[in-house]
Structure formats: structure tokens, C-alpha cells
Amino acid sequence: MKEISLKEIMDTGCFDNVLKIKLLFIRRKKSGDIFYRENMSKLPYDQPFEFYFHATKGSITYQNAFPIPTCQYKRWMGKEITLQNLLPYYQMYYETDGTMDLDYSLSHYNGEKYIWFYKEGVNYES
Incomplete structure (x- = not known):
């Protein structure tokens, strides 16, 4: 994705309050619909x-970062998850036949609907 700021989102005129944006984004991240x-x-x-x-x-x-539906992720519970297992989801999300960067980590953010995998070395916070 590209970078965006809260100011740029406010400038669209879709929101009248930056706190409403923050609350919406926090809720949507918890659901797994978005990731930041x-x-x-x-x-x-x-x-x-x-x-x-x-x-x-x-x-x-x-x-x-890229998402995997929670229902598909659950089938791996108790099994080893490898970058090779994740590759089809990466390719589908980014619409590519290429392979993902080896910097991807098996660290993830657990949303309710989607699990987000992301590159290691980037400081992601909840």
C-alpha cells in the first residue's frame, strides 16, 4: 500500500473529526479488515x-503486509507455518507470481476476520 496521513483522510471531507477516524481505524484493525x-x-x-x-x-x-482469512489460518493450528505455506496468500493479495521477500516474519497480527503477516524489522504496534 501507500502511505497516507490522518490529515489527508480529513481533507477528503468524509469525516468531520479526527477522533472518529482513529476510533473507526482501531475498530477495523481489531476486526482484521485493515492493518497499520x-x-x-x-x-x-x-x-x-x-x-x-x-x-x-x-x-x-x-x-x-498481507492478510490470510482467519478460517483458513486456523487449519494450521498446531502445525508448522512456513513462508512456503504463506506464499499463495501473498501472491493472491499482491496479484503476482513472484515470491515474497525473505524478510517476512512469521510474526502476525490477529484480527477477528483476518490474520496479517508482515515483514520483520518494521516496528508494528497494536
Whole structure:
């Protein structure tokens, strides 16, 4: 995805209050519909952040995270998860036949509907 700031979102005119945006984003991240690394409650108004949506890769600038539906992830419970297992989900999300960067970690964010895997070395917060 590309970077965006809360200011840019406010400039669209879709929201009348930055706190409403933050609350919406916190709820949607908890559901797993979206993913971002910053602590939304502390995010400065004009600080750009990477924003990912489960349904589309959007305009690709970064490929630092991708989702897996929770129901599909659950079938791996108790089994070893490898980058090879994750590759089809990465390829589907980014619409590519290429392989993912080996920097991807098996660390993940657990949303209710989607589990987000992301690159290691990037400081993602809940």
C-alpha cells in the first residue's frame, strides 16, 4: 500500500473529526479488515503511515503486509507455518507470481476476520 496521513483522510471531507477516524481505524484493525503498524491513539495528525485493506492491495508502494482469512489460518493450528505455506496468500493479495521477500516474519497480527503477516524489522504496534 501507500502511505497516507490522518490529515489527508480529513481533507477528503468524509469525516468531520479526527477522533472518529482513529476510533473507526482501531475498530477495523481489531476486526482484521485493515492493518497499520502505528499506535493509532497516539498517531500525530500529519504523520504518514502504511495502510492496508484486506480486500485490495491498492496502489502498491510497499509490500510489507498481507492478510490470510482467519478460517483458513486456523487449519494450521498446531502445525508448522512456513513462508512456503504463506506464499499463495501473498501472491493472491499482491496479484503476482513472484515470491515474497525473505524478510517476512512469521510474526502476525490477529484480527477477528483476518490474520496479517508482515515483514520483520518494521516496528508494528497494536
